[in-house]
Amino acid sequence: MRWLLLKDLQILRRSPLQAALLVAYPILIAVLVGFAISRDPGEPRVAFLNEVPADSRISVGGEQLPSSNVNARICRKVECVDVADREEAEARVSSGDVLAALILPANLVDQINSLSTLTPGVPEVEVLVNEEDPVKAGLVSDRIDALLAQANLLLARRIAREGSRYLELVIDGGKLSLIGQEFPILGLRASARILAALEPALEPSLRPALRQVTKFAGEARENLDVAGPLLDRLAQPIRVEKVAVGGSAPPLEIFAIAVAATLTLAFVTVLLVAGSLALEREENAFPRLAGRLVSPTALLGEKVLLGVAVGFAVTLLLLGGLAIFVPLQWDRIGLWLVAILVGAGALSAAGAALGAVAREVRAVSLLAFMVTLPIAFLSLVPSGAVGATLYDAIRIVTALFPFKPALQAITGALDSAGDGIGLPLVHLAALAVVYGAIARLALRRFSAV
Amino acid sequence: MRARALVKRYGGREALRGVSLSADAGELVAVIGPNGAGKTTLLSILAGILEPDAGTVDVEAGEVGWVPQQAGLYRRLTVEENLLLFARLEGHEDPRGSAEQMLELCGLAERRGEVVGRLSGGNQQRINIAIGLLSRPRVLLLDEPSVGLDPRQRARLWEFVSALADGGTTVVFSTHDIQEAERYGGRLLVLADGESLFDGPAEELRGAVRREAQAPEAAERDFETAFVAYLHHRGH
Numbered sequence: 001m002r003w004l005l006l007k008d009l010q011i012l013r014r015s016p017l018q019a020a021l022l023v024a025y026p027i028l029i030a031v032l033v034g035f036a037i038s039r040d041p042g043e044p045r046v047a048f049l050n051e052v053p054a055d056s057r058i059s060v061g062g063e064q065l066p067s068s069n070v071n072a073r074i075c076r077k078v079e080c081v082d083v084a085d086r087e088e089a090e091a092r093v094s095s096g097d098v099l100a101a102l103i104l105p106a107n108l109v110d111q112i113n114s115l116s117t118l119t120p121g122v123p124e125v126e127v128l129v130n131e132e133d134p135v136k137a138g139l140v141s142d143r144i145d146a147l148l149a150q151a152n153l154l155l156a157r158r159i160a161r162e163g164s165r166y167l168e169l170v171i172d173g174g175k176l177s178l179i180g181q182e183f184p185i186l187g188l189r190a191s192a193r194i195l196a197a198l199e200p201a202l203e204p205s206l207r208p209a210l211r212q213v214t215k216f217a218g219e220a221r222e223n224l225d226v227a228g229p230l231l232d233r234l235a236q237p238i239r240v241e242k243v244a245v246g247g248s249a250p251p252l253e254i255f256a257i258a259v260a261a262t263l264t265l266a267f268v269t270v271l272l273v274a275g276s277l278a279l280e281r282e283e284n285a286f287p288r289l290a291g292r293l294v295s296p297t298a299l300l301g302e303k304v305l306l307g308v309a310v311g312f313a314v315t316l317l318l319l320g321g322l323a324i325f326v327p328l329q330w331d332r333i334g335l336w337l338v339a340i341l342v343g344a345g346a347l348s349a350a351g352a353a354l355g356a357v358a359r360e361v362r363a364v365s366l367l368a369f370m371v372t373l374p375i376a377f378l379s380l381v382p383s384g385a386v387g388a389t390l391y392d393a394i395r396i397v398t399a400l401f402p403f404k405p406a407l408q409a410i411t412g413a414l415d416s417a418g419d420g421i422g423l424p425l426v427h428l429a430a431l432a433v434v435y436g437a438i439a440r441l442a443l444r445r446f447s448a449v
Numbered sequence: 450m451r452a453r454a455l456v457k458r459y460g461g462r463e464a465l466r467g468v469s470l471s472a473d474a475g476e477l478v479a480v481i482g483p484n485g486a487g488k489t490t491l492l493s494i495l496a497g498i499l500e501p502d503a504g505t506v507d508v509e510a511g512e513v514g515w516v517p518q519q520a521g522l523y524r525r526l527t528v529e530e531n532l533l534l535f536a537r538l539e540g541h542e543d544p545r546g547s548a549e550q551m552l553e554l555c556g557l558a559e560r561r562g563e564v565v566g567r568l569s570g571g572n573q574q575r576i577n578i579a580i581g582l583l584s585r586p587r588v589l590l591l592d593e594p595s596v597g598l599d600p601r602q603r604a605r606l607w608e609f610v611s612a613l614a615d616g617g618t619t620v621v622f623s624t625h626d627i628q629e630a631e632r633y634g635g636r637l638l639v640l641a642d643g644e645s646l647f648d649g650p651a652e653e654l655r656g657a658v659r660r661e662a663q664a665p666e667a668a669e670r671d672f673e674t675a676f677v678a679y680l681h682h683r684g685h
């Protein structure tokens with residue numbers, strides 16, 4: 001078996017382009033997928049036209065916010081591209097230079113300020129979008145909804161805070177600023193105190209009526225004390241408390257590394273083993289070997305060993321490279337090695353089964369891609385992202401191929417707080433046996449000349 | 450080597466129907482017949498690659514050298530690496546010595562470092578045969594060894610094979626080239642539709658055409674004409 005292994009490595013060495021593609025392509029794909037999963041999508045570019053006069057001030061409850069403050073708040077969430085007028089905004093959206101355009105009309109501040117008056121207006125902003133791409137349209141819609149929700153929340157909090165201040169004035173008294181003048185407000189608490197002090201000076205027949213008024217002032221104060229916090233809650237009536245009840249999600253960067261490592265391992269092992277086995281028949285060496293010199297089982301064992309050795313080395317190389325950018329727990333390296341080795345074994349067995357089905361290397365390579373790539377992407381579909389029936393079907397399909405259990409094993413090995421790797425390893429071992437048996441049967445079919 | 454009443458079926462089709470063959474040491478036997486006659490199937494059974502459905506083969510697997518029709522070589526390895534690999538797989542005690550010996554035998558010692566894929570078809574076939582000989586077989590089975598070779602390469606091939614037979618190796622080869630079978634085959638086995646029609650020297654076949662087929666003109670012309678007349682007489 002070692003001579004066959006040496007021969008396969010010699011052939012790999014003689015095909016530098018093929019060997020480079022075999023290693024470089026999966027690593028490239030893996031790193032791209034890893035980054036795509038782990039990285040924030042970034043701030044979308046949005047054209048920004050602020051027609052609000054520079055000296056306008058948003059005034060809520062006597063507190064004034066400069067308009068530049070509004071600009072700063074908006075541009076913290078998106079990459080603002082200042083435009084001169086509406087036409088330029090439209091042109092940039094149409095050309096795809098920006099994802100959307102946000103136009104703040106000249107009367108926006110006046111409309112916002114009117115919210116705290118007896119004749120509140122409806123503040124509106126204008127958003128221009130290009131909906132030629134449904135994915136982009138969805139992204140823009142979500143971003144704008146989030147921006148507006150944040151702006152509305154900010155204003156609602158300020159209005160609620162102002163309402164609370166008025167309530168406090170009614171309860172405890174104080175000074176009300178209005179049109180540049182201050183007016184003293186007695187307040188319920190002081191009113192009750194004054195009425196209580198007046199009671200002894202009144203005729204006995206009038207006292208019960210005065211007690212009723214004093215009692216009302218007290219009850220009103222107590223009830224308005226409760227209304228204050230209620231007003232605060234109006235701004236954000238529902239709060240979210242997230243509790244994890246199923247699974248323990250690994251940190252995103254660890255999951256991304258596990259995905260990258262598993263993708264690399266899957267492509268290297270499946271393609272190499274399938275291609276190498278098909279090559280034995282394409283070169284007409286299979287009848288010569290399997291007829292007398294090597295048993296079909298030993299030939300399969302050699303191919304699996306080849307896949308495990310090369311896949312293991314490339315995956316470790318990838319992890320070592322990624323460790324430069326993301327800290328990995330090197331004290332768990334024993335678990336990494338076990339997860340990678342067992343995963344490589346099962347994936348190599350799957351590659352052998354594919355390689356035993358077809359005769360030509362090209363056909364086998366295409367088949368390996370057509371099986372591995374969709375299975376890998378299906379394995380990344382989270383529960384809840386699709387309908388329950390479809391997800392059940394995806395679970396069954398992904399359970400039949402070693403990618404997902406290999407991903408679970410490698411994720412568990414990388415993440416100390418994650419799930420154990422025992423079950424995925426058992427799953428992988430079972431799949432290795434099944435695919436090995438399929439490969440053996442398929443080879444028997446091809447042993448006929 | 451003795452093979453008796455070999456039967457092989459592929460599904461409902463009988464590829465071999467009770468074919469027998471014997472060959473002594475140093476004998477050169479040519480297996481000829483039209484397409485689908487069962488030539489490759491017979492050689493594959495003799496080589497131990499295929500199991501017959503019925504019949505027996507009296508030859509040890511280790512005594513047979515198998516040279517498939519299409520060269521079973523690794524085109525990305527060099528001539529020497531191919532020979533060395535198969536010598537190691539054969540379990541030779543001195544694989545380098547064996548590879549060296551085969552390089553000399555097939556006349557490619559000077560080109561040992563060349564990648565096989567860059568060699569001509571004739572040279573690839575010589576390595577193919579050399580690998581078949583690595584097991585030091587008493588019986589060498591060649592499946593259409595001269596296909597794709599030019600006349601000069603073919604002549605060198607048969608010179609090489611004849612030398613092996615002269616050294617005591619039993620050689621059984623299949624071919625579509627009837628003239629080649631007449632020239633190099635000491636004995637001919639004619640197969641058609643899995644059935645053995647004739648087993649004997651080329652001159653005997655001409656005689657059968659003359660007597661049984663009553664086609665003396667065909668018997669006197671080139672061997673291919675005589676062979677076709679014989680097949681026609683036997684209903685093929």
